[in-house]
Amino acid sequence: MSVLFATSEAYPLMKTGGLADVSGALPAALTELGVDVRIVMPRYGDLALREDQTTEQVARLDVLGQPVDILRTAMPDSGVPVYLVDHPTFSARQGNPYMGPDGNSWHDNPDRFALFARAAVALATGQADPDWLPDVVHANDWQTGLIPALLHEADTPKTVFTLHNLAYQGVFDRSTFERLGLPWSLWRSDGLEFWGNMSFIKGGIVFSDRITTVSPNYAREIQTHEFGYGLDGLLRHRSESLVGILNGIGSDWEPETDSALVATYSSSALEGKQTNKAALQKELGLPIRDDVPLIVHVGRLVEQKGTDLLIQALSMLGQRDVQFACLGSGESRFEQALRARAEADPERIAVRIGYDEGLAHRMEGGGDAFIMPSRFEPCGLNQLYSLRYGTVPLVHHVGGLADTVTPVTPATLRDGTATGVVMSHLDMNAILWSIDEFSALFHRPDNLARVRQNAMAQHYGWGASARSYLALYRETAIDEPE
Structure with a gap:
């Protein structure tokens, strides 16, 4: 089985979010199962290649009169082969x-990712590297949505399209469609046309042989008006080809071996977690206290993640004896508001704007709880990291959060399934409720230890997810054309 995995980012080469984590880890896990998987992604200016890492030119393509080089290298950590689409x-x-x-989107994003799609199609059809042909092309999110559309006329290779976040659709006006030189056969209501505009992500949904999303619950949610972003009808129409496969997390997120931590620990030896908490408090300038819950948050500062509601809740902490630490970047209004909250309440709130992989690990290792008040969450990775690190997740009951976190109740404490605090609805008061619920749990050490043990016993590695994708690839590859 050979697979071309098309993505706009892959960790550690380039990362802005969870797509990069999936694109780095899933191909590596598939390789371990014997799949000949190769990644294709853009060759960005500051791609994180090792100093001693080489690239070789595979081909020079002419894409609508523009020279595009296809380079070959490998992932620095896993060694998975990578094709880089090199264009200025x-x-x-x-x-x-x-x-x-x-902070604004590049004005030529549709041109850039249409060019990337054409280069990926050249690879998929043997025009760029005639020594290798994939059985399946696996495209991811709107940046690759034109690939299934452009491959639709060919019998092979088959295509799988993964929706990591339906909110980002790559919608542009009709003049953009005309400028991109795409086949006019794609401009129709059951093609790329979307209410008079063109939609990259719709191309992936309409023309791929199989559609996946990153959790079973999100696969159900996006077929509803509330979460479908105008595409719920199309997704219901294609429901027989749609499946939710839960993401996994890599072995680099493991408290027993994590080199970013001050002290490693395990579910049977949790003492190191308290050492990490004290070190994190010191690093962030918070008072070093073991008698107060430290609630952490790492992520993009956008409305989807409930950042606005979280800021409101922080302004209403009142006399609550808690600490809060945040690492993230996003909308400037949220960054400024969080900085202001930290300046106004430095004994309880610490904020770091930006992204620091090491600090993200230390926050999981040192936090008592991790809060995720997402309005929607296709899968979520941080709650999976938190489970593995015994950092109790406080989540909203949506998407992959609902699939992976079992609420703390008297019954789940008794039967050993409780792993986190779950908000049934989302507003400022719900967030404050979750903080109060966790604070009560924190001050009951026996119950807290039980929940941490339950959480750390969960297994969300990439092995199971990779086996599900391999089964899907095999099913897709042998399908007869309709």
Whole structure:
């Protein structure tokens, strides 16, 4: 089985979010199962290649009159082969791959990712590397949505399209469609056309042979008006081809071996977690106290993640004896508001704007709880990290959060299934309720230890997910054309 895995980012080469974690870990897990999987992604200007890492040119393509180089290298950690699509619209820019320094999307994003799609199609059909042909092309999110659309006329390779977050759709006006030189056969209501505009992600949904999303519950949710973002009808129409496969997490998130931690620990020897908590408090400038719950949050500071509600809740902590630490970046209004809360309440609140992988690990290792008040959450990775680290997740009952966190109740404490605090609805008061619920749990050490043990006993490695994808690839590859 050979698979071309198309993505706009893959950790450790480039990361802005969970897509990169999946794109780095899933191909590695598939390789361990014997799959010949190769990643194709853009060659960004500040791609995190090792100093001693080499690239070789595989081909030079002509894409609508523009020269595009296809380079070959490998993932620095796993050794999975990587094709890099090298063009100045990618390689001449630093920083965020989708946005400029002003925080706005690059104006030519549709042109860039249409070019990337055409280069990926050349690889998929043997035009760029005639020595290798995939059985299946696995495309991911809107940036790759044109790949299934452009491959639709061919019998092979078959296509799988994964929706990591339906809220980001790659919608552009009709003049953009015309400028991109796409086949006019794609401009129709059952094609790329979407209320008079064009939608990259719709191309993936309409034309792929199979559609996946990153948790079973999210697969159900996106077929509803509330979570479907205008595509719920189409997704219901394609429901027989839609499946939810829960993401996993890699072995780099393991408290027994995590080199970013001050002290490693395990479910049978939790003493190191308290050492990490004291070290984290010191690092963040919070009072070093073992008698107060430290609640942490790492993520993008956007409305989807409930950042606005979290800020409101922080302003209403009142006399609650808790500490809160946040690491993230996103909308400037949220960054400024969080900084202001930290300045106003430095004994309880610490904020770091930006992203630091090591600090993210230390926050999981040193936090008592991890709060995720997401309005929707396709899968979520941080709650999985938190479970593994015994950092009790406080989550909203949506998407993958509902699939992976079992609420603390008297019954679940008795039967050994309780792993976190779950909000049945979401607003500021629900967040404050979750903080109060965890605070009560924190001050009952026997119950807290029981929940931590339950959480750390959960297994969300990539092995099971990779086996599910391999079964899907095999099923997809042998399907007869309709």
